Amino acid sequence: MTDIHLRDRDLALLQGDAGEGTRLAMSILARMADVAGARELLDITAAHIDSSLYQGPATLEFAERLAEGGARVRVPTTLNVSGVDEHGWREWDVSESWAEPARRQMEAYEAMGCEPTWTCAPYQTQPRPGVGEQVAWGESSAIVFANSVLGARTERYPDLLDICCAVTGRAPAAGLHLTGNRAGQVLVDLSGVPRRLAEEPALYPVLGHWTGLRVEGRIPVLDGLRARPGEDDLKALGAAMASSGAVGLFHWVSLTPEAPDLDAAFQGRGPATRLRPGPAALRAARDELGSGLSDADGLDLVVLGSPHFSLSEFAGLARLVEGRRRHPGVRVLITTGRAVRALAREAGYLDAIERFGGELTVDTCILTTPMLPESIRRLMTNSAKYAWYTPGLLDRAVAFGSLADCVDSAVAGRVTRDDGAWTAEP
Amino acid sequence: MDRRTVSDRRAASGSGPLAGRALVPGAAEGAVLYSSEPLSFWGGYDAETGEIIDRRHPLVGRIGAGRILAIPATRGSSTTTAVLLEAIRRGTAPAAFLTRGPDTFLALAAIVAAQLYARSPPVVALSSADFEKVEEIHRARVDSAGAIIPI
Numbered sequence: 121m122t123d124i125h126l127r128d129r130d131l132a133l134l135q136g137d138a139g140e141g142t143r144l145a146m147s148i149l150a151r152m153a154d155v156a157g158a159r160e161l162l163d164i165t166a167a168h169i170d171s172s173l174y175q176g177p178a179t180l181e182f183a184e185r186l187a188e189g190g191a192r193v194r195v196p197t198t199l200n201v202s203g204v205d206e207h208g209w210r211e212w213d214v215s216e217s218w219a220e221p222a223r224r225q226m227e228a229y230e231a232m233g234c235e236p237t238w239t240c241a242p243y244q245t246q247p248r249p250g251v252g253e254q255v256a257w258g259e260s261s262a263i264v265f266a267n268s269v270l271g272a273r274t275e276r277y278p279d280l281l282d283i284c285c286a287v288t289g290r291a292p293a294a295g296l297h298l299t300g301n302r303a304g305q306v307l308v309d310l311s312g313v314p315r316r317l318a319e320e321p322a323l324y325p326v327l328g329h330w331t332g333l334r335v336e337g338r339i340p341v342l343d344g345l346r347a348r349p350g351e352d353d354l355k356a357l358g359a360a361m362a363s364s365g366a367v368g369l370f371h372w373v374s375l376t377p378e379a380p381d382l383d384a385a386f387q388g389r390g391p392a393t394r395l396r397p398g399p400a401a402l403r404a405a406r407d408e409l410g411s412g413l414s415d416a417d418g419l420d421l422v423v424l425g426s427p428h429f430s431l432s433e434f435a436g437l438a439r440l441v442e443g444r445r446r447h448p449g450v451r452v453l454i455t456t457g458r459a460v461r462a463l464a465r466e467a468g469y470l471d472a473i474e475r476f477g478g479e480l481t482v483d484t485c486i487l488t489t490p491m492l493p494e495s496i497r498r499l500m501t502n503s504a505k506y507a508w509y510t511p512g513l514l515d516r517a518v519a520f521g522s523l524a525d526c527v528d529s530a531v532a533g534r535v536t537r538d539d540g541a542w543t544a545e546p
Numbered sequence: 547m548d549r550r551t552v553s554d555r556r557a558a559s560g561s562g563p564l565a566g567r568a569l570v571p572g573a574a575e576g577a578v579l580y581s582s583e584p585l586s587f588w589g590g591y592d593a594e595t596g597e598i599i600d601r602r603h604p605l606v607g608r609i610g611a612g613r614i615l616a617i618p619a620t621r622g623s624s625t626t627t628a629v630l631l632e633a634i635r636r637g638t639a640p641a642a643f644l645t646r647g648p649d650t651f652l653a654l655a656a657i658v659a660a661q662l663y664a665r666s667p668p669v670v671a672l673s674s675a676d677f678e679k680v681e682e683i684h685r686a687r688v689d690s691a692g693a694i695i696p697i
Binding site for chain 1: 584590629653655
């Protein structure tokens with residue numbers, strides 16, 4: 121740590137003046153600043169914590185070491201999903217031996233002063249950081265949203281480090297915090313996407329999946345689509361890119377605050393690489409998101425909401441399911457945050473969804489709590505993130521389709537997909 | 547298809563030590579498991595068994611525990627660090643990591659493990675050219691200065 125300049129108050133935390141928990145956090149942070157090549161730390165104004173996910177005794181031990189050592193957050197801090205739906209876990213197959221330590225881990229983060237938001241999409245209901253604001257966010261899908269849609273500045277903070285930033289109020293001055301590291305690197309030219317596909321909401325998770333695989337850790341600049349994505353589209357796009365690639369920032373020209381035009385997106389440097397996906401490549405990417413399930417195969421579960429379902433997505437789903445009923449053999453699960461569930465209830469959207477036979481889980485998701493019974497083997501989703509992680513994390517088959525495909529399939533009891541948009545000519 | 551089985555047949559003779567940057571210094575020795583494909587530990591590595599479980603990854607089904615794992619980088623998920631910390635606690639983690647350029651996620655898990663469990667796998671960043679040479683190495687020793695010595 122020879123090259124890092126620490127301020128007196130950083131050194132005081134490092135010496136244990138604010139207690140053992142904060143000392144541990146500052147020692148990890150200073151060490152990581154060195155690894156990241158930072159010369160100094162900078163002040164942050166907010167944090168979002170992914171470390172709340174229970175992954176076994178080690179993550180609980182880490183949380184309790186900090187909390188019992190007196191660590192308390194120094195900036196407003198929201199919490200990502202947890203390892204268990206705190207009040208609803210008994211409705212599913214979660215065992216007591218998982219729920220108990222997962223709950224203890226939730227309590228440790230609450231004891232540190234974090235807001236019990238328990239969502240991977242805090243921007244849906246919580247105060248949003250402004251353009252240029254320095255924050256420390258965890259959760260890959262939230263990070264890419266904060267940088268690309270809100271214009272805030274966060275590095276890709278992994279579990280265990282986000283909380284160290286929150287309890288010290290500091291972050292390494294490196295990576296995506298710094299203007300020079302935010303220039304676009306790869307141009308993704310979308311002028312070859314047919315109009316009908318451009319108007320299909322399922323384009324965004326598929327495009328994100330395709331792009332993430334190709335850019336890996338570089339910064340893509342997307343331009344030229346004959347449609348304007350909304351926030352739910354950008355949420356799905358970023359989450360997919362951050363699953364198949366290590367993308368923490370994309371520029372959507374004219375939507376990303378620091379990318380009003382192409383030249384600004386590349387900070388005047390121009391692209392090092394150009395990509396131009398056409399309909400055939402995107403259709404192949406859509407099919408690649410599935411694993412072990414084909415059209416017309418039977419289904420056990422339709423699952424929606426990764427990242428967590430938004431209020432506008434609930435509105436859209438309520439319209440699609442109105443007056444319909446799911447097939448008795450297919451459960452329909454929507455994962456969302458507590459706050460959005462309350463808003464959706466108030467708006468009346470949940471009435472139609474419950475009549476359809478839909479169920480809700482909050483605080484967590486199917487990837488982060490062992491809630492699915494063994495009898496559920498075949499899943500369908502409109503989320504690229506769910507589709508990407510289901511084979512490895514859940515060892516189950518999965519099909520990918522649009523929201524409308526998912527609803528139609530839930531009614532039919534088998535995988536049903538409308539290929540119209542994917543076979544359209546330019 | 548695992549690249550290792552192909553490159554195993556090629557002799558590692560002629561390749562001298564590689565000089566890396568030790569993000570987390572330490573000594574280790576073991577068989578090298580190499581892939582040019584990034585890996586997320588969340589959904590990609592089973593902390594209970596040390597098996598690589600990402601079905602889209604070339605190393606799926608291989609055991610990473612005790613090996614020198616050479617991957618260019620980790621993929622997207624923020625939870626990679628938590629899975630690796632749990633694997634280190636259980637003794638199912640790789641013996642060392644070699645990456646193409648610095649990977650902060652692997653370094654973080656190793657740094658936290660050193661604090662919690664007083665043990666951590668070395669994490670060494672290599673240049674692109676040197677990282678590619680690792681494909682030819684069957685077994686290696688990592689020293690605390692970040693040198694990779696084929697054996």
